[in-house]
Amino acid sequence: MADEILFYTNPMSRGRIARWMLEEIGAPYRTEVLQFGTTMKDDSYKAVNPMGKVPTIVHGKKTVTECAAICAYLADAFPEKGLAPSPADRADYYRWMFFAAGPLEAAVSNRALGFEVPPGRERMIGYGSFADVMDALEFALRSNSYIAGEKFSAADVYVGSQIGWGLQFGSIEKRPAFEQYFGRIALRDAYQRAVEKDDLAASAL
Structure with a gap:
């Protein structure tokens, strides 16, 4: 275009x-x-x-x-x-892009505002708990170089930006998987x- x-x-x-x-x-x-x-x-x-x-x-x-x-x-x-996988290979790309736009964004924002989901009420909110979100995000990065596999994509721009911001300002836990991932993508020229x-x-x- x-x-x-x-x-x-x-x-x-x-x-x-x-x-x-x-x-x-x-x-x-x-x-x-x-x-x-x-x-x-x-x-x-x-x-x-x-x-x-x-x-x-x-x-x-x-x-x-x-x-x-x-x-x-x-x-x-x-x-x-x-910067996007082929349509047949977009499952993880969509999964983690929308995870970051929904559960991750909401959990991090709510915590920054001082809101914690009351015990036993996790089913009423889409992300469950902040700990659930951090564990799911770590799961996504545990065995892959990038959020949707072994190739950098637009999902890394979006998810990676949130991780980088969170690490800088303390709104995301400083887990090794997060620090290593962001350290890798932050080297990109773009x-x-x-x-x-x-x-x-x-x-x-």
Whole structure:
């Protein structure tokens, strides 16, 4: 696809995940940095993303929000980059991408807010308990180099970003499997470029 990619973000947000994915595909994109509470809530931007949050990408006539969706969309839009398995081999790719978008995100966010699932009420919440989520995530990485097997994919951008952020800020347990995994994917050139660009943008805020 030759259409321009417009990237709405703030460097102090989950937009860092989308930035990494954009660097992985290597297609030209234009960045619009929005501010929390002001330009992010303007009517002009809410016409693009009614949630008034980032990241959002606009690719030609298509608008995509939510980090997991952006990663999956870009992998499919640029298949020559090999960032999504073939359709027949996507079981683990989908499994762990959606696990991170659902149970992992919810468990980590709730814990950061001081909410713990009351004992005996685990069945009422999708992730069960924080410990259940950490154990499942470790299970995914125990015997594979990457989250969906032995090849890096868009799922690693999404899941890996959450692990890296969690390790940095203490919201994910520092288990060896997590540290080794993130240490490996953080060496990627695209990740390093993304961090450099976002850090530079953050310094200008």
